[in-house]
Amino acid sequence: MASLLDLTALEAREAMAAGDLDATEYTAAWREAAAGDELNAYLWRDGDSEEAAAIAVERGSIAPIAVKDIFCTEGVPTTAGSRILEGYRPPYTSTAVQKLLGAGAPILGKTNMDEFAMGSSNENSAYGPVLNPWDRERVPGGSSGGSAAVVAGGLAPWSIGTDTGGSIRQPAAFCGIVGLKPTYGAISRYGMIAFASSLDQCGPLTRTVSDAALLLGILQGRDPLDSTSVGLDGGVSLPDRQDLLGLRFGVPAELARDAVDSGVREVFERTLRKIEDLGGEIAEVSLPSAEHGISAYYVIAPAEASSNLARYDGVRYGMRAGGDGDLIEMYETTRSEGFGEEVKRRIMLGTYALSSGYYEAYYGQAQKVRTRIAEDFSGAFAGVDFVVTPTAPSVAFKLGEKTDDPLAMYLNDFFTVPMSLAGIPAISIPAGLAAPEGGGPQLPVGFQIAAPAFAEQRLLDAAYALEQGIGFDARPGGADG
Amino acid sequence: MAELEAVIGLEIHVQLATKTKMFCGCELSFGEEPNVHTCPICLAHPGVLPVPNEQAIRYALQIGLALECEIAPWSIFHRKNYFYPDSPKAYQISQYDIPIASNGKLGDVRIHRAHLEEDAAKTIHIGESGRIHGSAFSLVDFNRGGTPLVEIVTEPDLRGAAEAAEWARLLRETVRQLGVSDVNMEEGSLRVDANVSVRPAGSEELGTKTELKNMNSFRFLQRGIEAELERQRELVGSGGQVVQETLHFDPRDGSLTPLRSKEEAHDYRYFPEPDLVPLTPTEEMLREARAALPELPAARIERYEEMGVPTDTATLLAGAPQVAELFEETADEVTGVEPRVVANWLTGELTATLRKHGLREDWRERPVDSSSFARVMEMVEAKRISHASGKEVLEILVAEGGGDPDAIIERKGLAQMSDSGELEAIVEKAMADNPDAVERVREGNEKAIGAIVGAIMRETKGRADGGEVNRLIRERL
């Protein structure tokens, strides 16, 4: 069995196409692996309940997949990690999941996540934290922590997640896998429960860059149900570039200055040398406004979230509490009991930022910073092909380590937020292992590569060449698989 | 204290007659079972996204152009955030600082703006009193939720309740003729709210206004505004101050009661809707919208006035496009009859005849064709038949669904008496039969002549020309 599960999704597809791999047997093996989840990574697995008829795939023609519990799936529990949606079974299926089913991918299950995708550690799930397969005392990152943990922990061959300010890239980095946030608009958002509408984007979490390319190719496309979707012109082909000759990689001077753990910095520096070994060129670029990314992000995202989450009012679906009182009583009780602390904090922050008298100072100003950050990237891309940074300033931290300090938690998104604000694609690939500051086990470090909007193909080609050059092959010892 | 002048502005919500809702493909519904036209989008399920209805955009452009507005080359949607069960997303997608149309006019009233938005769902309050206060619970029906709306806001250019109601009628007629809405006030496809204030005559400043809602007919609109103006004049006249509030009109007794606000804080936290992209009407879209515009009432009234038709008659015609069409064709075809006379025949004699036959002015098939109608008027004008006979021919034409006017005149023996000798004999007989009346006319009682004329008309069955009869009587007095 172990050898079956060792196949990458791409290898499995090729084996199935060649008739060397039985799809039913392969899917069954993954279902069995998923059933052994000790990481609290799945909230629901196919087989857990009878209602999954709408998503049943007759006979898989591609590797089965785990889906973040933020994607509405008809008849299948969809909670977004929130108590307020406990027991909710959507009457429709998201476009992304529809595309997976259309491609012949059986759904293995729905993965745990920070409530409404708000978090960087998965500790904000109403259904308990996900454990990092490398060290079960540590977080897997967030908000797509479940989707990262299942891939790293051998509970799924690949998965999809969502990234608003780093929610695919950072957990991919913490779990030692590949995570891609595509250009805003590359993949439909229809049916993906909204956190911050102008930033949210679906993307793949995979073992390899090739698997990410394969999955992106399935997911991308303009959707008539999403006005803001564009798709990727020409689709996505599998990367096969072996070198980085003629490519220029920009390291932002401003971001490098900031606090990065020494272990992470070491791996980052080593990866820069590897780029040069492969024929690439390292240059310094300037993103003067990027340091304000966190500030702008923590205005814009909560503001949009405060509006997006207002629909959870106990009227049409989901939880209701306080229904014996008057309308306002019902609203307030439902929302106060249904939402967790972090969600309430962000709703408060966002409501405040949009409220009368504060709009210009907060939301208006943040949108201007956003313009500046996008301009910074355009300027940088005039001189380099890619911008590279560590994905996160540290390796996976311990459960509970940052829960008392929301700001410290937010600063974890320092390197990923600017790309989200600019709407550009960025990938995190595992670049090596490092011990946490102050000592501990060897944990994966992610290397982030960002490209201009809609340059996914070039990004995947370069990431593939670098991935081959690095040859990262460490596996977590904590979970079997 | 100077006289207090009324200052009134109107806010009109027009439900667009598209097939589907503003942001989803659910069909619009009319008085159906609750919640049979809903989908994940208009129920605001998690994860759904809006996509605007292109027909609604077209209709909005037509309304904007009909109201002589500037069309914004770039406009966006905002979210207006408030919690209420009729608002499933807890925000309404509307336009805020950049509406699709602005700075227009209709008649003498300036249009501040016209923007696109979505309608709320229907909430029925159930409870002992049947009213919001004290009721136990409410039922929400999302059939109407998401119906496309254009909201039209006027400048405060109206100066009286009757004027406001009259202008609102012109607006309704204008929108109706565009064919973009049913504009039915009772059914709520046209909803008119009024912003009412008073100020010393001659003052340029605006007084504190109140907003009047729920006036679901033009009569109620007028009554509501009248009542509020009276209240404000009394209040201000006695040294009081108007408080800015929303007042709910009760059609049962005409009273106005303050409405509890939906969100006490009134902080809608508007921000640009991130799920939608900007609207940038292309030349093509504008050309198409312009081409779809019929001639609108205001323009028609002006043109008819130039043809010599009095304003009130022109207004009547402009409000009934089918009648106006018959008017134009007949006026074109007829010889020797002024357009003013044709218009009078249409809005007077023909309309009365139609009513008699239980027909309405918005006929599908014309009750009379333009050439027959022209012929009738020509013969009256040429004194070949009397006015009364003309009316009779018209009635026969309508009743028989057409015919040849000459043949009808022949058949009914309606031709004016051309034999002067015959008429003279009848006149003389009538005078001899009514000596009292003759005496009284001689004494200066002009009205008494009616009895003699009446006798002559009876005898001639209306075929005699009234002027000629009069002349012959006077000759003999």
Next chain:
Amino acid sequence: MIDRDQVLHVAKLARLRLSEEDVERMVGELSGILDHVDRIGNLDLEGVEPTSHVVALENVLRADEPWQSLPRDVALAPAPDPSDGAFRVPSPQAE
């Protein structure tokens, strides 16, 4: 900085009920976050266009063609309190 009254006002707008303890904590946490965020308040961004969208799309519209609505029982199935074919909610009360 955000004070107690502002926290209570914002909670009311957001339809959240906060316990005394929540209010205390929110004042502290939100103030800390806002202190950080306030740095962008000092930037001179006069004349910079705000970005509400990163995609350069315009006039993305849908044809006015009806689609199948949900059967009513499906629409009402997830509702906490369906009644008479409608969604039942407690009534708003006079203050």
